[in-house]
Amino acid sequence: MTATQPAAGRTPVRRLAGLLHRHRRLRLSLLLTAPLLWLAVLYLGSLAVLFVSAFWTTNSFTSEVVRVWSTDNFHALLTTPVFRQVILRSIGVALAVTVLCALIAFPLAFFTARVARPRWRPLLVVAILTPLWASYLVKVYAWRLILSQDGLADWMLKPFGLGGPGFGLPATIMTLTYLWLPYMILPIHTALEQLPANLLDASADLGAKPGRTFRAVVLPMVLPAVAAGSVFTFSLSLGDYITVQIVGGKTQLIGNLVYSNIELNLPMAAALGTVPVVVIVLYLLAMRRTGALSSL
Amino acid sequence: MRLTRTLQAGAAVAVLLATAACGSSDSGGSSASGGGLNPPDLKAPTKLGKTEGQVNLIAWAGYVEDGSNDPKVDWVSDFEKQTGCQVRSKVAASSDEMVKLMKTGEYDAVSASGDASLRLIASGDAAPVNTDLVPNYKDVFGDLKLQPWNSVKGKAYGIPHGRGANLLMYNSQKVKPAPTSWSAVFDDASKYKGHVTAYDSPIYIADAALYLKATKPELKIKDPYALDQKQFDAAVDLLKKQNPNVGEYWGDYLKEISAFKSGDSVIGTSWQVIANLAESEGAKVKSLVPKEGSTGWSDTWMVSAKSKHTNCAYKWLDWVISPKVNAQIGEYFGEAPANAKACAETSDKNFCTTFHAGDTEYWKKIAFWNTPIEQCIDGRTDVKCVPYAKWVQAWTEIKG
Numbered sequence: 017m018t019a020t021q022p023a024a025g026r027t028p029v030r031r032l033a034g035l036l037h038r039h040r041r042l043r044l045s046l047l048l049t050a051p052l053l054w055l056a057v058l059y060l061g062s063l064a065v066l067f068v069s070a071f072w073t074t075n076s077f078t079s080e081v082v083r084v085w086s087t088d089n090f091h092a093l094l095t096t097p098v099f100r101q102v103i104l105r106s107i108g109v110a111l112a113v114t115v116l117c118a119l120i121a122f123p124l125a126f127f128t129a130r131v132a133r134p135r136w137r138p139l140l141v142v143a144i145l146t147p148l149w150a151s152y153l154v155k156v157y158a159w160r161l162i163l164s165q166d167g168l169a170d171w172m173l174k175p176f177g178l179g180g181p182g183f184g185l186p187a188t189i190m191t192l193t194y195l196w197l198p199y200m201i202l203p204i205h206t207a208l209e210q211l212p213a214n215l216l217d218a219s220a221d222l223g224a225k226p227g228r229t230f231r232a233v234v235l236p237m238v239l240p241a242v243a244a245g246s247v248f249t250f251s252l253s254l255g256d257y258i259t260v261q262i263v264g265g266k267t268q269l270i271g272n273l274v275y276s277n278i279e280l281n282l283p284m285a286a287a288l289g290t291v292p293v294v295v296i297v298l299y300l301l302a303m304r305r306t307g308a309l310s311s312l
Numbered sequence: 313m314r315l316t317r318t319l320q321a322g323a324a325v326a327v328l329l330a331t332a333a334c335g336s337s338d339s340g341g342s343s344a345s346g347g348g349l350n351p352p353d354l355k356a357p358t359k360l361g362k363t364e365g366q367v368n369l370i371a372w373a374g375y376v377e378d379g380s381n382d383p384k385v386d387w388v389s390d391f392e393k394q395t396g397c398q399v400r401s402k403v404a405a406s407s408d409e410m411v412k413l414m415k416t417g418e419y420d421a422v423s424a425s426g427d428a429s430l431r432l433i434a435s436g437d438a439a440p441v442n443t444d445l446v447p448n449y450k451d452v453f454g455d456l457k458l459q460p461w462n463s464v465k466g467k468a469y470g471i472p473h474g475r476g477a478n479l480l481m482y483n484s485q486k487v488k489p490a491p492t493s494w495s496a497v498f499d500d501a502s503k504y505k506g507h508v509t510a511y512d513s514p515i516y517i518a519d520a521a522l523y524l525k526a527t528k529p530e531l532k533i534k535d536p537y538a539l540d541q542k543q544f545d546a547a548v549d550l551l552k553k554q555n556p557n558v559g560e561y562w563g564d565y566l567k568e569i570s571a572f573k574s575g576d577s578v579i580g581t582s583w584q585v586i587a588n589l590a591e592s593e594g595a596k597v598k599s600l601v602p603k604e605g606s607t608g609w610s611d612t613w614m615v616s617a618k619s620k621h622t623n624c625a626y627k628w629l630d631w632v633i634s635p636k637v638n639a640q641i642g643e644y645f646g647e648a649p650a651n652a653k654a655c656a657e658t659s660d661k662n663f664c665t666t667f668h669a670g671d672t673e674y675w676k677k678i679a680f681w682n683t684p685i686e687q688c689i690d691g692r693t694d695v696k697c698v699p700y701a702k703w704v705q706a707w708t709e710i711k712g
Contacts, residue, residue, distance in 0.1 A: 074701070080415065080435075096709075098708055098709045098712060101712065102712075160570075161574075164570075164571075164574040164575075164576050165574050165575040165576045166574065166575060167574065182506065182559070182576070183559065183560055183576065261563075262567075264560075265558075265559055265560040266555065266558050266559070266560050266561050266711055266712075268708070268711050268712065273708060276704070276707075276708060277704075279406065279408030279409055279411075279412055280408050280700075280701060280704050281701065281704070
């Protein structure tokens with residue numbers, strides 16, 4: 017028994033291996049079916065369902081979804097002032113967070129990639145990543161304490177005769193900037209690290225001052241990395257609705273509107289949900305022009 | 313290359329659809345189906361049979377505790393032992409979620425607040441309840457029985473469970489003189505600009521309507537949940553004026569407690585349990601029912617029309633308002649029990665006094681949450697009232 021079993025087990029496996037070896041197509045399709053199904057069914061499929069349900073309506077009393085085709089939701093989306101205002105505000109927040117992240121991340125990444133001693137660099141990268149180990153909610157609630165009345169922000173600014181920003185839009189932007197900063201630092205750090213030193217030397221040899229070298233050599237080579245980081249910060253900020261609930265005071269973003277509509281008016285929530293999808297597709301198209309997507 | 317073409321196509325489709333949307337008609341939306349409250353003719357059972365061994369519940373957090381959150385808080389295990397009905401419960405976060413879950417038909421009973429109960433009755437998701445089959449019902453406070461949010465035309469659709477008022481809470485160090493009226497958060501709110509708070513739900517529009525009922529008699533508001541377009545607009549207008557003074561809206565009671573402790577909020581709506589907790593955690597707060605009265609909630613256990621475990625559901629209804637359990641839930645959740653005999657069973661002997669359990673005069677000042685529907689529930693027939701779906705839209709616009 018024991019002698020025959022492995023032999024018997026080996027033959028079908030071998031036969032299968034041979035079959036796969038001979039048929040390249042079969043091999044490939046077996047390999048790719050699962051991930052492609054995942055992408056097509058779960059990801060694109062749910063996007064399609066979202067989009068289709070945005071054209072349905074609800075019964076105004078029982079709030080049941082009525083499958084009657086209508087473009088009223090998109091009409092409301094484009095004509096209601098409050099929706100327009102919230103959409104523009106959300107895009108503004110996402111842009112502000114992205115710009116702030118880029119401004120803060122650049123010098124930091126420059127330090128970790130080029131100024132710090134090489135043996136410290138991995139440790140510094142770990143230090144940048146550590147905030148990602150803590151729970152999102154813990155970090156946001158920490159910011160709620162920092163920004164609350166007589167909290168850390170108020171206490172630190174008091175000697176200068178100032179007060180903290182309190183809860184609201186600025187607080188939301190600050191907190192989101194803090195949350196997504198590592199996603200901006202990492203690509204810039206990598207780009208700066210890969211920047212050949214001899215290019216900088218050549219620039220200096222040709223008589224360029226550090227400022228000129230930065231503008232003419234470093235910046236153009238690192239810009240795609242900044243754009244790559246901005247894809248993260250922009251899309252993550254655009255979709256966030258929890259941070260703004262905790263530190264945003266009474267501010268509403270697109271996510272909050274989706275959330276408040278989801279129980280009573282699912283089609284409207286779906287229509288609102290397509291807005292960030294469209295915005296991000298447009299943003300990705302814009303970023304593709306910078307070559308950022310190839311350095312992701 | 314292929315990818316970019318797909319993306320471009322996608323963007324083009326999006327733009328096309330957006331333009332198509334602009335030219336759409338304004339029809340649809342509110343159909344006439346919301347109209348009169350003539351619920352489907354469903355029958356309540358006349359006698360109970362053998363228990364089915366299982367019951368599925370939808371409840372507010374803190375209503376169905378089996379000791380898994382806190383080993384000392386458990387009134388489900390004894391129920392299971394005595395009746396043989398295994399309890400499965402689902403905690404819902406909002407009235408809207410409760411309505412949605414009830415529609416699945418997978419649940420037998422729900423602890424619905426007044427802003428959900430009428431919707432459930434009208435859509436035929438909740439069945440009438442034969443109160444004779446709930447022995448403890450006889451001890452329920454009289455002013456909770458057959459109310460507009462738990463009955464239709466004298467037919468009971470549920471068992472009252474407990475009630476509470478939305479209070480005006482304020483920081484006693486920062487708010488001086490002590491407020492006696494809701495004007496402190498409406499007309500005089502600018503005094504505490506940026507530190508006023510309000511409940512984050514469309515039903516809060518009723519609070520504004522209640523204030524207008526007292527201060528603007530020319531609007532002739534009778535019931536804050538039955539507002540015609542003119543009255544509704546006035547309430548929305550008042551809330552839009554309040555908005556610049558609001559620091560934050562609260563949906564989560566823990567957030568409200570922390571805001572009052574830190575001083576980010578100094579005045580606004582609150583619940584008795586929040587006031588008690590905030591005070592025990594050192595916040596200098598006081599709370600009251602202002603002279604205009606207040607809104608409040610009264611929860612009702614309702615049985616699903618599609619229930620497959622009706623006998624167990626009735627056993628649960630009776631269990632929940634039995635004196636001991638009703639007292640336990642009231643104390644754990646922070647609300648006045650529905651059963652008069654529960655007051656003898658509370659561990660804090662002053663509990664019923666603190667929560668005004670049997671204080672009929674106190675509850676007369678409270679306008680309990682109800683579902684706004686097109687047919688005015690205050691009895692007017694010459695006008696149409698603004699349905700809840702419109703309240704939700706208006707609430708989004710108020711917050712801006």
